[in-house]
Amino acid sequence: MKSLLVMQLIVLLFLAGCVKGITQQRQILENLLATYDVNEWPDADFDRPTDVSVQMFINSFGSLNAANMDYSIDVFLRQHWVDSRLQHSRNRSITIRDPDMQKRIWRPDTYFHNVKDAEFHVVTMPNIQFRIDGTGHILYSVRVTAELSCNLKLEHYPFDEQSCLAHLSSYASTDEIVNYHWVEGIPIDLPDDLEIAQFDLLNYYPVEEVMPLQTGNFSSLKVDFQLRRQNGYHILQTYVPTVLIVSISWVSFWLDPTSVPGRVSIGVTTLLTLTTLAGGIRQQLPPVSYIKAIDVWVGMCMIMVFGALLEFTLVNWLANKKLVDNQTCKIIPVCKSDEDEEAPKTYVNQAHFIDRISRGLFPGSFLLFNLIYWPYYLSNGMHE
Structure with missing residues (x-):
């Protein structure tokens, strides 16, 4: 009987500790966001753009559709930046899963410039990772399936090689607010068993550039996929x-x-x-x-x-x-x-x-x- 009571007490103490931990995390976030302005980018007080590092993990690569001049791509889009306003003293990183809480924190408005259609994955839960460490470094990762346009050159079809772009940029923030960079080392992460129907991936070339538009200059990222059609x-x-x-x-x-x-x-x-x-x-x-x-x-x-x-x-x-x-x-x-x-x-x-x-x-x-x-x-x- 005493052993049973001891076990129950241990379980209650463990649950109380978990609840306390969750409460502490919530309290830390509420304190950080009490004076936080989601409309201001992280480095606005320093009068400089926020550097956003991007990495794309290619989960799957759909075949090129010659009739529609497009291709589909399933990626884990990972973005990193530092927001000094969210520095905290907790020993481990804070992972935010509450969508309402995520909306209260500034995020770059990244989009695919050559997208035709796209969707986020929500099975079984929204495939979003939002993590903040003690230094204010933020990891924002989302899984996206996008249908991207590709201007195919078919003079040598079906013995052709194609060059298809994935073009990333900010929709509303100019290069004075957001400055995009590819992650050093492995900007494009490819699985070893990646297969593309009817095509071989020869190479890819990540590029950073500034895109001048009538509404301003926008920092953008491009990756050029070089593909060769299989003839079999x-x-x-x-x-x-x-x-x-x-x-x-x-x-x-x-x-x-x-x-x-x-x-x-x-x-x-x-x-x-x-x-x-x-x-x-x-x-x-x-x-x-x-x-x-x-x-x-x-x-x-x-x-x-x-x-x-x-x-x-x-x-x-x-x-x-x-x-x-x-x-x-x-x-x-x-x-x-x-x-x-x-x-x-x-x-x-x-x-x-x-x-x-x-x-x-x-x-x-x-x-x-x-x-x-x-x-x-x-x-x-x-x-x-």
Whole structure:
């Protein structure tokens, strides 16, 4: 019985100590904020701007959306500054979780200059860390998912390299009030297992600069992400199918010129399939005015398939055209018949001759195009 009472007493003393600690922290904050002006920046009395150090931890990096010219990024945005008005004598830092209390303390009005949409994370609690140590040093960390604009250059798509910015600045405080700096050492913190769909992160370049606007000069931070598109997806989903479609269109050269159903079916089917595939590619890209590498490829494939269909139209016309004058055959000596045979009634020999030429001309032309296309875009895409 006595041991139980002793245990209960210990628990009560522990709880009382916790309550006392919380009360002391609250009392310290209330004393500090009694004469605190949230509208004044920390160094206003010294007539100098407050230095705010920024670090970004990239939690995840969304894939670039070519159609919308943007990308998404999930970051822990960490800001550090010193507010001498909040110096206290407590042995450990004070962590403020009360949103109302946080609003009573000055914070830099940092925003993403090139943001399209953004949101704070609130599951299961608001992802905000607000900590003050004894010297008045403040750590303000928030988790933000932002959709940022990125001016993509797609001339070499899908063999392109892109440069996308994350641009931070103060919305209302000029450089006379807030002066931004990247944290020394590791301004951009990246996890070891960071992956970006369809892209490789080559490098990043943090920059500090002053942004002149009509409303004043604003200190700002930029980080330039250098990205290279991975080609595996596009080769499997675009290039290999189109090569097969073009190759199938050549099968008609081995069919008889008078085999209308078979040759028409091959020509029309391959042309419609290629048109559908090209339409799907266009939906993934913005309607830019310049020609992209994928446009050159699809355009050439369309020419090859359409050319095979036109070739069939020609040979079928020749195969069914009545031969009026045998002297016409002198144009193509191969079409001459044996002396013992009667003269052909149509130009079917000429039609077969054109088919034989096409069997080598079309694949050879497509091979030559590939020998020019791949070295040109692969070399230029790597160094653009």
